[in-house]
Amino acid sequence: MQRTKYFYLILILFCATLSCDNDKAKAGRFLLMGNNELADLNYKEAIRLYTEAIGKDPLFKEAYNNRGVALFKSGHYAEALNDYSFAIVQIDPTYTDAYKNRFEVNLVSGNLERALKDAEYLNKVYPDSAYTYLYEGLALTDLKRYDEAIEMFDMAYQKDSKNVEAVVNQANAYYMSNRYNQARELLQKAITIDATEPNIYNTLALIATQEGDFEEALKQVNQAIEIDGRNGYFSNNRGFIYLNLGDIEKAEADINLGIRLDPRNPWAYRNKAIFYYKNKSFDSALRNIELAAKYDNSIPLLNHYWGLILIELDRADEACAKLALSESPDKELLMKMYCK
Numbered sequence: 001m002q003r004t005k006y007f008y009l010i011l012i013l014f015c016a017t018l019s020c021d022n023d024k025a026k027a028g029r030f031l032l033m034g035n036n037e038l039a040d041l042n043y044k045e046a047i048r049l050y051t052e053a054i055g056k057d058p059l060f061k062e063a064y065n066n067r068g069v070a071l072f073k074s075g076h077y078a079e080a081l082n083d084y085s086f087a088i089v090q091i092d093p094t095y096t097d098a099y100k101n102r103f104e105v106n107l108v109s110g111n112l113e114r115a116l117k118d119a120e121y122l123n124k125v126y127p128d129s130a131y132t133y134l135y136e137g138l139a140l141t142d143l144k145r146y147d148e149a150i151e152m153f154d155m156a157y158q159k160d161s162k163n164v165e166a167v168v169n170q171a172n173a174y175y176m177s178n179r180y181n182q183a184r185e186l187l188q189k190a191i192t193i194d195a196t197e198p199n200i201y202n203t204l205a206l207i208a209t210q211e212g213d214f215e216e217a218l219k220q221v222n223q224a225i226e227i228d229g230r231n232g233y234f235s236n237n238r239g240f241i242y243l244n245l246g247d248i249e250k251a252e253a254d255i256n257l258g259i260r261l262d263p264r265n266p267w268a269y270r271n272k273a274i275f276y277y278k279n280k281s282f283d284s285a286l287r288n289i290e291l292a293a294k295y296d297n298s299i300p301l302l303n304h305y306w307g308l309i310l311i312e313l314d315r316a317d318e319a320c321a322k323l324a325l326s327e328s329p330d331k332e333l334l335m336k337m338y339c340k
Contacts, residue, residue, distance in 0.1 A: 027056035031063050038066065043074035061087040065098050072101070075263070077109045096125060103135055107142065108264075110296070115139040130159035134166055141169065144298075146177040164194040171203055180207050198227035202234050209241060217241045232261030236268040243274055251275060266295035270302055277305060282312045304328040311338055 034049035050067035053060055068083035084102035088095050099118050106115035119135035126132050137152030153170035156163055171186035184207060190200045201224040208217035221238045228234065236258030242251035252275055258268040269292035276285035289306045292299065303325040310319035320339035323331060 023056040024060075027053040027060050027063065030056065031060070031066065034063075034066060034070070038070050038073075041073075043070045046070040047074070059091050061091040061095055061098070064091070065095070065101060068098070068101055068105075072105050077105050080105050081109070081111075094125075096122060100135075103139075107139060112139055112143050116143065128159065130156040130163050130166065133159065134163070134169065137166075137169055137173070141173050141176065144176075146173045149173045162193060164190050164197045164200075167193060168197060168199045168203065172199075175203055175207055175210075178210075180210065183207060196227060198224040198231065198234065200224075201227070202231075202237060205237055205241070209237075209244070214241050214244045218245070230261060232258040232265055232268065234258075235261065236265060236271055239268075240271045240274075243271065243278065248275070248278065264295055266292040266299055268292075269295070270299055270305070273309065274301075274305055277309055277312075280312075282309055285309045286313065301326075301328065304330070307334065 030049050030053035034046045034053065037043075037046035037049060047067055047070045050063045050070065053063040054067070057063070064083045064087040068080040068087075071077075071080035071083060081102065084098045084105065087098040088102070092098075099122055103115050103118040103122070106112070106118060116136065116139040119132065119139050122129075123132040123136055133152045133156035137149045137156065140146075140149035140152060150170055150173045153166045153173065156166035157170070160166070167186055167190040171183040171190065174180070174183035174186065183203065187200050187204055190197060201220045205217045205219075205221035205224065208214070208220060218238065218241050221234060221241060224231070224234045225238065235254045239251045239254030239258060242248070242254060251271075255268055255271045255275060258265055259272065262268070269288045273285045273288035273292060276282070276288060285305075286309050289302065289309055292302060293306070303322045304327075307319045307323035307326060310316075310322060316338060320335065323334050323339065326334075328334075
């Protein structure tokens with residue numbers, strides 16, 4: 001799945017007259033220049049300018065926060081986490097913007113318990129805000145605590161009945177816990193709130209895929225891509241649908257695009273592994289399935305295909321260990337065929 005990311009970039013205006021031409025004012029000007037570079041997606045230069053700002057004012061929490069955003073967007077998650085944490089721990093323990101951004105990097109990098117703690121802190125500070133319940137729900141979903149997540153998303157919706165993300169993510173929690181009818185009902189509700197939200201159609205595609213209706217899945221994911229053609233998760237999902245429809249060339253193109261758009265997407269590497277498996281390139285399939293597991297070892301069908309790939313590589317003991325972890329309906333049959 002792909003979620004909207006929330007980045008809290010601090011925009012501060014500083015005077016530029018000679019009377020305030022001191023280190024703090026210089027730091028402010030570096031911050032503003034960094035913000036301009038960040039807006040133009042020039043992350044390396046933005047990082048350099050925020051670092052200059054910090055050099056002029058070592059306790060400039062906004063510069064740490066914004067540098068964290070630039071680092072996160074350029075894929076340097078650990079460094080971003082360090083900047084957010086420094087702003088909180090060393091400068092201002094109540095700095096909520098850094099908490100919001102730290103939540104995001106913890107969620108995406110798999111530090112789920114830490115993400116949940118940040119979300120719970122924000123919920124205490126802003127108990128009447130919909131987004132804090134949304135954050136907590138996202139962390140709980142990734143922790144597979146689906147019923148608790150559903151409750152949080154419902155709270156977010158109660159706080160803001162126009163919050164389509166709360167409804168879509170509640171539907172996602174139902175989907176992830178195999179309650180497809182409830183998920184579909186919520187997605188239809190989401191359409192009445194904002195029919196231009198692409199994740200509605202992506203999740204409908206995922207449900208149709210699980211139910212084996214690949215033509216319907218293709219129709220829905222195409223609608224998501226029409227709205228947001230730069231979403232790597234959508235492209236990758238369509239690639240998986242094409243794999244199941246037997247259109248291997250289109251599948252490869254979409255999966256590769258998904259990886260280019262999001263190089264840390266475990267679902268894309270799993271699908272690339274399936275592509276190689278179907279093409280009998282088992283060594284390449286193994287490299288990709290291992291890469292998928294590096295980012296998330298709990299995604300559906302991962303162990304199923306990992307086991308099948310290892311069987312083809314004559315590594316039966318390892319294959320059986322993976323198949324034993326599989327949730328595939330073919331698990332027992334495959335275990336009887338290949339495992340003693």
